Amino acid sequence: MSTEFALSLRGTDGAARLGTLTTPHGVVETPAFMPVGTQGSVKAALHRDLEDIGVSIILGNTYHLFLRPGDELIARRGGLHTFIGWDRPILTDSGGFQVFSLAERRVIREDGAEFRSHLDGSLHMLSPERATDIQARLGSDIAMVLDECLAFPATPDAAARSMERSARWAGRCRERLQRVRAGDVAEVHATNAGQAQFGIVQGGVFPDLRSASVDATVAVGFEGYAIGGLSVGEPIDVMYDTVASTAARLPERQPRYLMGAGTPEDLVECVARGIDMFDCVMPTRNARNGQLFTSQGRVNIRNARHAEADEPVDEACRCYTCRRHSRAYLRHLFMAGEVAALALNTLHNLTFYLDTMQRIREAIAFRSFETFRQEFLRSVSRLAVES
């Protein structure tokens, strides 16, 4: 079934790991960043542009795809890869995070979450079994278990109860996937026989809860493990400490995915703490708001000081936007509301993220990761963020 799915560790430098993740749709060099393709499209980017800049895996949002165009329609088209015309790896989330944050009304019970669509108010149920079935129909290469997303801050008691529920849900998700794999769930036509499933460690910012969550999740047994419930408002040091202690307790031979992070600094800092995979809307969302990442800090392209700037966004950048266009033109496009502004900014920010991952992998390979980390953080912090 999932024999195709494996992480091969090619080297380490401190806690940082260099690996090759094999999936049914090809390999992913890790540490890897996954651009977010919420509705089957990484916003303002075409697939060929993603391929050109070296994107090896994208993320799809189960909540959005379930509501529109629907997981059954996608399964009839042959699965998400075929439907969207992308044949590299895809990871799907469980839909839980969006149900907790986007849906209009939701009631969470032990069985699952009942919610109303943000599109038309229609009533739906997302249970561990349902989240597993939907992702089986989508046929992503990596499916995520349904977990309960805890609000921050939370009391230790609330965090403990939520973590325990997530652990129970993880077991139900795994059991369901095993039944789907065995062909025992008549209504589910799985479109990717080699789909892997990742468990998610919760436990808020409480080290003992995180440890207990690791143990309970690993006891269920998954092809990989994610750290959830971070990057939700906690202090940055707490996040980094939680990542470090949690990652250290996870199985060495399996991939570790930090969900929803982060800034370029977060990528470097969390690779340093043993993370292999990341996803975040930041590069694409900030691009659409005019904030661009550069080797010299962040640039707000709306700023009037770029109105007559003939230089590219980042002299050090290899992307199409930087090779072809000036800041002055990009500012004009943005102020004029041109679609090209979204596309060009997105291309640049994603290239910055992908290149950062490439530099991270090279630094680990050369066992110079700590030097790279220090230089990267110095360069990033050297210049203030433009408002």
Place this chain on the structure above:
Amino acid sequence: MSTEFALSLRGTDGAARLGTLTTPHGVVETPAFMPVGTQGSVKAALHRDLEDIGVSIILGNTYHLFLRPGDELIARRGGLHTFIGWDRPILTDSGGFQVFSLAERRVIREDGAEFRSHLDGSLHMLSPERATDIQARLGSDIAMVLDECLAFPATPDAAARSMERSARWAGRCRERLQRVRAGDVAEVHATNAGQAQFGIVQGGVFPDLRSASVDATVAVGFEGYAIGGLSVGEPIDVMYDTVASTAARLPERQPRYLMGAGTPEDLVECVARGIDMFDCVMPTRNARNGQLFTSQGRVNIRNARHAEADEPVDEACRCYTCRRHSRAYLRHLFMAGEVAALALNTLHNLTFYLDTMQRIREAIAFRSFETFRQEFLRSVSRLAVES
């Protein structure tokens, strides 16, 4: 000065003409279609995509660029080509059409048109001299004279008075450009020494006025001639007849440009009547509304019948969109409001227009244009337009 600018006729078939137009930024094979890049960007397309599908010349709108970011800013950047990073030919209109249709309030006098910006209500003056100066600063390869845009329908008297004013304005535009070329206008830093200027024939739907306008405009003497004031609501036969008689009276050795047209059928029918150049927002605007042109008629991608259609928009199309994506995916992207829908639809429609021009040129070269025309119109009219 404009010695670089020349049309070389390579063949004819009936009234249809095959040519090569040489400009300061390279050659344009004619008959040619110019995508509209209103604000220095063909909406929802990147320059490299335009180059990939064979766009050899784009149109920029003087009204928009004058208001934002401003012709003087663009001149300081080295001209429009440098500013937008496009080094193939550019034609700019005079701004007149937008002043007549877009500006918030406008008063037209013999001197020129006073108007308020649609962006911020600021007051501006567009005179023949001003339109010439602005375009000299932009440095397009082809500048257009300022003409008076007549509302349709118009009485013969109103059409005659307007045509006569346009002829006087044409003379003033030409005189101004000669002074700019000679370096006699201190405040104008021209950014393209080889810029050509086209006159515009007006006269509504009245053959005698059109003839008089041709004679008056040719008497001034330009590098090329446009037919204006058509495709504004007149019956299609009247438009075609007016094009035919007007084109026949224009100088044989100079390019003929039909402004603002049109449908794919219009392109074929007006090439048959002696037109060399076209521009129209239709392929790009319709793309953004979900209407796609195909070899079998028009397709509205929003239509529910495409929800599970695995075939491409047009099996006969070579574009990236058709090679990679299904109608089902394109419909999903459009319904979900994804930016990629705009980009993919635009790429397809522009490819359809560009390929139509390529087929037109081949048909003229092989002296089989009439056969091509019959087949093309039969294919286009075979299927109803999807609403």
